[in-house]
Amino acid sequence: MHFQPIENSFEDAYVSHLGGGPRVELHASLDQLDDVFGSTPASPAEPEAQSSSHPSDIRRLETEHTNAGYREGITVAKEASIQGGFDEGFSLGATIGLRAGQLLGMVEGIADAVKGQPGEAAETAEKLLNEARDELSTGRIFSTEYWAPDGTWNYDVTAQDGDQILFPDVAAAHPLIQKWSRVVDEQTNMWHIQVSILDDDANGPRLDTASVEPPLNVSAPTRSKQSLDW
Numbered sequence: 646m647h648f649q650p651i652e653n654s655f656e657d658a659y660v661s662h663l664g665g666g667p668r669v670e671l672h673a674s675l676d677q678l679d680d681v682f683g684s685t686p687a688s689p690a691e692p693e694a695q696s697s698s699h700p701s702d703i704r705r706l707e708t709e710h711t712n713a714g715y716r717e718g719i720t721v722a723k724e725a726s727i728q729g730g731f732d733e734g735f736s737l738g739a740t741i742g743l744r745a746g747q748l749l750g751m752v753e754g755i756a757d758a759v760k761g762q763p764g765e766a767a768e769t770a771e772k773l774l775n776e777a778r779d780e781l782s783t784g785r786i787f788s789t790e791y792w793a794p795d796g797t798w799n800y801d802v803t804a805q806d807g808d809q810i811l812f813p814d815v816a817a818a819h820p821l822i823q824k825w826s827r828v829v830d831e832q833t834n835m836w837h838i839q840v841s842i843l844d845d846d847a848n849g850p851r852l853d854t855a856s857v858e859p860p861l862n863v864s865a866p867t868r869s870k871q872s873l874d875w
Contacts, residue, residue, distance in 0.1 A: 734796055738787070740812040741819060745781045748825045751840075752777040755832050773828065780821050791819065 756770040779785065791799055802818040804810045816822060833840055 730796070737812050737815060741786060741816040741822070742783070744816045744822055745786055745825075748822070748829050749777050749781045751829045751833070752825070755836060755838070759836075770832075773832070777825060777828075781825060786819065786821055791821075 752770075752774050756767075756774040759766045759770045761767060793799055798815060798819075800818060800820055802810055802815050805814050805817070817826075832838075
């Protein structure tokens with residue numbers, strides 16, 4: 646019987662040698678294949694698993710408490726500051742609006758008085774009236790050009806009496822109020838208008854308060870009660 650010689654395989658070639666060197670190389674190559682086809686490590690971008698010591702709804706509870714605290718803080722702040730801010734803003738706006746109304750009324754009165762006059766006087770007065778109605782309107786006086794979003798003024802204000810700035814000081818320092826105050830002064834001087842007669846404090850009340858006697862309480866004569874004669 647004839648046996649064919651068996652050729653040494655690739656693996657037997659490494660096993661037949663002594664010293665363990667080739668076997669180490671074989672294991673090293675297998676380890677490299679394991680690295681290629683092995684499982685992919687966890688991505689660092691993935692969130693870590695939530696610890697078992699915290700409940701699953703801890704994030705929801707934190708959000709609810711944060712929102713509730715924010716709403717409560719807003720409510721308390723509004724109650725503490727909204728009334729004071731309204732009172733201050735209302736008083737300041739009324740002072741500025743009163744001064745603007747006085748100036749606009751003077752310009753309207755002059756324009757109405759010179760209407761129909763010969764020359765350019767009537768035309769000039771009508772032009773000033775149109776400009777005054779535009780610049781002394783609430784939209785122009787209280788625009789963002791002169792006021793900050795928090796309600797403070799953007800122009801320079803100087804205290805007239807003492808160191809404390811009052812609402813009349815803020816109104817008098819408004820650029821549009823200053824401009825039309827000069828225009829009204831020029832018009833009153835040109836037309837010889839006595840503005841002092843419009844001041845009630847200097848001349849007293851315009852109408853005398855006469856005492857009115859109460860009406861006489863005249864009662865109708867009482868009739869004597871008589872029995873009816875049937």
